[in-house]
Every structure is written in C-alpha cells, then in structure tokens.
Amino acid sequence: MSVDILHVGKTFGAGTQSLTVLEDINLSIPKGKFIGVVGASGCGKSTLLRLIAGLDRDFTGSIHINGRSVDGPCRDRAIVFQDHRLYPWLTVHDNIGLGIEELPLTAAQRNQRIHALIELVGLRGFDKIYPAQLSGGMAQRAAIARALIAEPDILLMDEPLGALDSLTRSYLQDELLRIWEDRRSTAIIVTHDVEEAVFLCDTVVVMAPRPGRIEARIDVPVARPRDRSAPEFVQLKKSILQKLIR
C-alpha cells in the first residue's frame, strides 16, 4: 500500500501552552518501499508514526493510505514500539496470537499462523516461554512477529532495535530485510542509527526539530545486500550525518 502525507501539521495543547511538533510534512511513499526516518530527539518522529498508524487523529493536512484517508487504526497497518510491549502474563505464543484475535479463524488455523511467525523470527522452541524469560532481542523479535501476524500491508517501526547491543542489532537488521523482502510490505522505520537507516532503506528522510519538519530525503541507490564498508555506503552515511547535525 502507498502512503501519502500531505501538508501534515500537529500541535499539542492550545493557546500559550501549545507546542507545534510537526509542520508541513510532505512525503509520498510508494507501495513496497522501505523508508527510514532519522532526526534529533524530540523532532516528532514518534508523533508522525502515530499519525500514520491512526492512533492520533488530531492533526492538520491529510494522510492517505492507498488513496484513502486515515481515520483510525486498522489491521492493514501494524506498529512495533521501541519497548516490546508484550504482555508479561502471556506466553510468546499467546502474545503473537493477539494480533489475530479478532480474525475469524479456527484454532488450528490460528496456531498454524502463530507457529509460522515464530519460525520466521527465529523463536522456535520458545512458544511457551513468558516475556520475562526472554532476552531483549528475543522479546523484540516476538513483538515484530506480533505485528506481522495479521499480514499488514504497512509495517511501522519506532526504533525497534534501539535497545539492543550492536551484534544482535545487526543480526536483526538482516532478519528485518529478509522478512520485508519475503512479504514486500511497505515499511517505515524510525531510528537514531544512520547506518541502520542506510543499510535497510530505499530512502532516508532526515527530520529537523522545533518544529519537526523534513530537512532532506536521500535515496540509497545501493543494491542489497549492502556492504557497510563500501565507499558509496560510507559516503551516504557521512552526508546524512552532516545533514543531521546542521
């Protein structure tokens, strides 16, 4: 599904207490593309993702998904947060199953789908485990599985790998790419890590703060799998970093 963001603005509060967080955001994302959003803390990245997810409808301008105006959350869009937000009282299996609770499936169909996702994110054997017994990376994988299970056309990720060590992080970046290539959903990832954005994305959007706006859009014309040490990769990373600190 395509995403079209037109003149989007967002202000929290009213009167002298008001804070304009997003101003005139324009972004068109073709179906199946992987988009990265980077920018200083507080520049409105999470706010923008929440608007696309339909979790907050109080904004100006318009957001269209496949030409239709966003009017609330929908199963065609799934969101992964920085903290995994798994329910501690449910097993990995049941947490992932939450994503399809309302679908008219038989118990067998439901289980089959849950197991396919557990397999996809590499959590085989952990289905009966509770979140407290998982490592951070495993919990994030479970959260990604929960987001993917309803087969969303748009996957929204807010720093999904932010809390992980660099090794787990680069491993899960490979996994994310594999899943995205497999499903061909449209993906938007917010990240603090410019290298992660260049590694994963077709286009990197650089946001500037106060008020949050788009400073630059940089296409990444590098074939995947990408070599992080290739000169063109390093050069792109450098030019994005320069735009970020300007």
Ligand SMILES: Nc1ncnc2c1ncn2[C@@H]1O[C@H](COP(=O)(O)OP(=O)(O)OP(=O)(O)O)[C@@H](O)[C@H]1O
């Ligand atoms: N519910 C809210 N009420 C008032 N202000 C808010 C609310 N949510 C966010 N803000 C403000 O909006 C601004 C942008 O917040 P947002 O969480 O979108 O930033 P961000 O770019 O995701 O930052 P970070 O990189 O630290 O996650 C901040 O100044 C924040 O204080």
Ligand SMILES: [Mg+2]
């Ligand atoms: Mg944020």
